[in-house]
Amino acid sequence: DAGVIQSPRHEVTEMGQEVTLRCKPISGHNSLFWYRQTMMRGLELLIYFNNNVPIDDSGMPEDRFSAKMPNASFSTLKIQPSEPRDSAVYFCASSLPGHNSPLHFGNGTRLTVT
Amino acid sequence: DQQVKQNSPSLSVQEGRISILNCDYTNSMFDYFLWYKKYPAEGPTFLISISSIKDKNEDGRFTVFLNKSAKHLSLHIVPSQPGDSAVYFCAALESYVLIFGQGTELSVKP
Numbered sequence A: 001d002a003g004v005i006q007s008p009r010h011e012v013t014e015m016g017q018e019v020t021l022r023c024k025p026i027s028g029h030n031s032l033f034w035y036r037q038t039m040m041r042g043l044e045l046l047i048y049f050n051n052n053v054p055i056d057d058s059g060m061p062e063d064r065f066s067a068k069m070p071n072a073s074f075s076t077l078k079i080q081p082s083e084p085r086d087s088a089v090y091f092c093a094s095s096l097p098g099h100n101s102p103l104h105f106g107n108g109t110r111l112t113v114t
Numbered sequence B: 001d002q003q004v005k006q007n008s009p010s011l012s013v014q015e016g017r018i019s020i021l022n023c024d025y026t027n028s029m030f031d032y033f034l035w036y037k038k039y040p041a042e043g044p045t046f047l048i049s050i051s052s053i054k055d056k057n058e059d060g061r062f063t064v065f066l067n068k069s070a071k072h073l074s075l076h077i078v079p080s081q082p083g084d085s086a087v088y089f090c091a092a093l094e095s096y097v098l099i100f101g102q103g104t105e106l107s108v109k110p
Helices: none
Strands: A005-007 A010-013 A019-024 A031-038 A042-050 A053-056 A065-071 A074-079 A088-095 A109-113 B010-014 B019-025 B032-038 B045-051 B056-059 B062-067 B072-077 B086-094 B097-100 B104-109
Touching: A005 A088, A010 A019, A019 A088, A019 A109, A031 A074, A042 A065, A042 A074, A042 B097, A053 A065, A074 A088, B010 B019, B019 B032, B019 B086, B019 B104, B032 B062, B045 B056, B045 B062, B045 B072, B072 B086
Parallel strands: A010 A109, B010 B104
Antiparallel strands: A005 A019, A019 A074, A031 A042, A031 A088, A042 A053, A065 A074, A088 A109, B019 B072, B032 B045, B032 B086, B056 B062, B062 B072, B086 B097, B086 B104
């Protein structure tokens, strides 16, 4: 089991550029989450997909952020245009069906917007 | 307003001794709690969980205690090992969302 795979591991971009973060969940997991970690706010949920359908995107900070899950094995988080305050570590996580199934996290993408 | 709080940003313990990490929550409707461990440059990994119908859950060197009346849970690591040095996150499950505390950085010194 390869675990949750995120790419890229690091992304440095200039303000105003488009950034796309990618995630491959664990096979068989039907729930996918995008979290963001910052010093100020800790780990906060951005969006949650269940069976490829976005269920809750209330954590997405602004319209500049969008996420898609075109199939069960791939999801993207896009920021357009990016701003310096978007600098953070972005984690993707997946879980099996079931209310109390633990989340399995990827190793994150560290985004720096200059 | 933080619903899950870890008031100690850091903790230092001698190898072989007990590590106690604390977590408080505000929402009495939370019914499932988890602890995650995070090493630098890695994602958080699941460690141990507890349902609100229990007050203790044990897994090897790790034990989680839940005090519902005080809205408090703690993670005990006995004996502590240098490899336990990491950031520990407490989390509460609300519907399908994990709400995380800010984390406590544990340092276990040889």
